Amino acid sequence: MTAAGHRHTINDVTQQIRERYERFARTEAHGTSAVYEDLAMAVSRDEPALAMLARLPAAKRQPNLLFGVLRLHGVPVDRPADALAWMHENEPLVLDEMRARRTQTNEVARCAVLLPALAAIEGPLAVVEAGASAGLCLLFDAWRYHYVGDGIDHHVGPADADLTLTCSVEGPVPLPERIPEVGWRAGLDLNPLDPGDADNRRWLECLIWPEHDHRVRDLRSALATAQRVRPRVEPGDILGDLPDLVRQAPDGLTPVVIHSATLAYLGKRDRERFREQVRALGAHRIGLDSANAFPEVAEQLPADVNPGRHYAITLDDRLLGYAEGHGGSLSWLPDRA
Ligand SMILES: C[S@@+](CC[C@H](N)C(=O)[O-])C[C@H]1O[C@@H](n2cnc3c(N)ncnc32)[C@H](O)[C@@H]1O
Structure with missing residues (x-):
């Protein structure tokens, strides 16, 4: 694959992740969780966050999985800028937790x-x-x-x-x-x-x-x-x-x-x-x-x-x-x- 072709593939993946977080904000969280709506929107606009998520297999990029991991570590998910800063400082930990855990919400x-x-x-x-x-x-x-x-x-x-x-x-x-x-x-x-x-x-x-x-x-x-x-x-x-x-x-x-x-x-x-x-x-x-x-x-x-x-x-x-x-x-x- 050419370098240009490879770049194109990565851009496609980050674009898909961006759309997934936007969709989560607008259709799932909107009206029921303002905190997750704001956080998902913030992730969708943050290039380093999208690049981090792109390193995971597609099934592991879910908003619910990322947000659950942040909360497990006591991150203030109601302050998107602080949550993103923590995420960038602790990227290896976030990736490890997201690989190891699953969204198994039992409702x-x-x-x-x-x-x-x-x-x-x-x-x-x-x-x-x-x-x-x-x-x-x-x-x-x-x-x-x-x-x-x-x-x-x-x-x-x-x-x-x-x-x-x-x-x-x-x-x-x-x-x-x-x-x-x-x-x-x-x-x-x-x-x-x-x-x-x-x-x-x-x-x-x-x-x-x-x-x-x-x-x-x-x-x-x-x-x-x-x-x-x-x-x-x-x-x-x-x-x-x-x-x-x-x-x-x-x-x-x-x-x-x-x-x-x-x-x-x-x-x-x-x-x-x-x-x-x-x-x-x-x-x-x-x-x-x-x-x-x-x-x-x-x-x-x-x-x-x-x-x-x-x-x-x-x-x-x-x-x-x-x-x-x-x-x-x-x-x-x-x-x-
Ligand atoms: C979101 S949880 C829902 C749990 C429960 N049904 C509820 O409504 O509260 C989905 C569950 O399906 C399980 N699951 C997903 N794919 C599966 C598969 N191929 N075989 C068995 N379990 C699976 C996951 O491990 C997870 O525990």
Whole structure:
């Protein structure tokens, strides 16, 4: 490759990173984290920061990973100029941490969005979570739920639960009267996180966006429950190891594979393979993932829904509605299960 050609490639990469941080600022952080919006914009305009990120593999350049690492080291992310200065002074450390760590945000509030879809399936259920992190979403029957909306004030779940998740709803959501019965459950993750490990707990907190204090409280509470209950999360790859795990489900239960905020980690072809695998296993599939994961799902989303901020909630291949990515709100489409 010529020197000019090589320069061109590097410029392409830094331009892609710049656009990724701008997109994160405008579509993901805007309106929900002013701190991360400003910080992502500052990174997108800082040539040395972009050059540093270009030295990482593409999958390791995520804003959430960089910002989580900064917070792990106590960097003032609400002061972008200071945060960038620290980053430049500590570049080898930042790069090492970003190579070693993963964005495994385990958002228990997503259970409130998964629940109406789970309750639509006749149980008892055998639940397998693909990309389970510390397994908090596998424990959806441990939490109490409070759904609120226009004329809606609905509680469900154990009255003595350690944690109540509040979710604002709109549209004809089929809110369950009872939590579905779970006969068996297991998760799969490339890197299962032990909820009893202090470093894991701290890292999961650092992955929560700065202004989202209620999410930190919920995470701590859910991790304490998980530490006690110990949901089973096996190390393995969704593509290679899922069938064996699903086949371990006892007879007489309805197998359902759930996945939330996971498909972004798979390429287009692997997402299709994953979907085919679940079909071939005869299991239901409930997804709470980027609407862009499957083109025909994205096409069904109402035009005014921002796919950068909202996830699609699907049962098998049917779009049921869409939800704020961290589970705070759920909109159900008309005429859905
Ligand atoms: C953003 S976290 C979401 C965790 C959880 N589902 C939730 O919604 O809170 C995505 C998880 O998927 C896992 N993951 C990504 N690709 C995977 C793969 N090919 N096989 C297994 N797990 C994977 C990651 O390690 C990470 O823990």
